[in-house]
Amino acid sequence: MALPDDRSTSRESRHDLVARIRAGDEAAFESMFRAYYDPLCRHVAPYLGSRDAAEDAVQGVFVHIWEDRARWVVSDLGHYLYAAVRRRAISQVRRTAVRRRAAPLLVLEETGGAGRALPDAEFDAEELRRRLERVLDTLPPRTRAAFLLSRGEGLSYHQVAARMAISQKTVGVHIGRALAVLRNTLSPSVRK
Numbered sequence: 001m002a003l004p005d006d007r008s009t010s011r012e013s014r015h016d017l018v019a020r021i022r023a024g025d026e027a028a029f030e031s032m033f034r035a036y037y038d039p040l041c042r043h044v045a046p047y048l049g050s051r052d053a054a055e056d057a058v059q060g061v062f063v064h065i066w067e068d069r070a071r072w073v074v075s076d077l078g079h080y081l082y083a084a085v086r087r088r089a090i091s092q093v094r095r096t097a098v099r100r101r102a103a104p105l106l107v108l109e110e111t112g113g114a115g116r117a118l119p120d121a122e123f124d125a126e127e128l129r130r131r132l133e134r135v136l137d138t139l140p141p142r143t144r145a146a147f148l149l150s151r152g153e154g155l156s157y158h159q160v161a162a163r164m165a166i167s168q169k170t171v172g173v174h175i176g177r178a179l180a181v182l183r184n185t186l187s188p189s190v191r192k
Helices: 011-022 026-047 051-067 077-111 117-137 141-152 157-164 166-188
Strands: none
Touching: 011 077, 011 157, 026 051, 026 077, 026 117, 051 077, 051 157, 117 141, 141 166, 157 166
């Protein structure tokens, strides 16, 4: 297959490629992979800060396509791939930011409070963790479960939806509600 920016590649041949991939044609999938992999990596590397992170995002999109190929419907292959990789990159950036903010809490939890170099910071982190748990306990059970699977275990909306037997849209609604409650309840203490 021609390179993604090659105008000579017809829309029909791209539709044919998608149809073949949906039918499980590994050669067609490999052709798409080879044509788009490097351009997609170059596209998201600046946002993610490294080629390795970009490759993780791109590979994740291709894995998802292959695993869900029977239901994969695409009208514009290039547009779909770039948008999917961009969304995955944004998710990676958000997950990294959440982990960075949660790191002090995780260190406290893992060490059981050992090595207490900064008592005030430690106390603040412990207090924030207790408040977070109290707020999470007030959430409806399904909302709490969706939030903990997504933010606590780092699962994607797709994975959370499969585990909870609900749609990805419903997962998004649950997580949106949880984040709104957390934002409204914890914002003053987080901004100290």
